[in-house]
Amino acid sequence: GHNGQKSRSGFKERAWFEGGQMPLQxxxxxxxxxxxxxxxYRVINLHTISxxxxxGKLDKTITLDTLIKAGLAKSDDKVxxxxxxxxxxxxxxxxxAASKSATEKVESAGGSVSLV
Structure with missing residues (x-):
């Protein structure tokens, strides 16, 4: 027929209406x-630091600032x-943060890991 809801003024079909089929959501x-x-966390492995x-991009004393300057981390990253x-x-x-095995490897080489 010619009448009905779709022929009346002000009718808008809902944007998510899909006819009679089950809607996507x-x-x-x-x-x-x-x-x-x-x-x-931003993960950094020992081989990357080596x-x-x-x-020559990093010294042997490494802080969060030097990691950021070297491009290994961003200023808002947790490392x-x-x-x-x-x-x-x-x-x-x-x-x-540091894994237990990473801390052991650094300390066995004579270094130290400090947590901030």
Whole structure:
């Protein structure tokens, strides 16, 4: 017919209306949740630090500022040191977190890890 809701003034079909089929937001399942207390770390491995020291981009005393200047972290990053690779040089490094094995490797080379 010619009459009906669609022929009246002011009628607008909802933007998300899909006719008679099941709408997208009801077809897709919901998964999980976002933990508001999660801490995101910028991960830096020992082999990366060794490469930067050999290339002359880092000194053997490493602070958060020197990591930022070398391009390994950004100013708002939290930095975590992980143990992939080896370190021969005696380094003193300052990070927000470090794995147990990374701390052991640095200390066995005569260096130290300090947590900020």
């Amino acid at each position: 009801r077809r897709l399942p919901k998964f999980g949740f976002t933990n508001i207390n999660r801490k995101e 490469e930067f020291i050999e290339a 975590k040191l992980l143990a992939r690779g080896d370190v021969e040089a005696k380094i003193e490094i300052e990070v927000h």
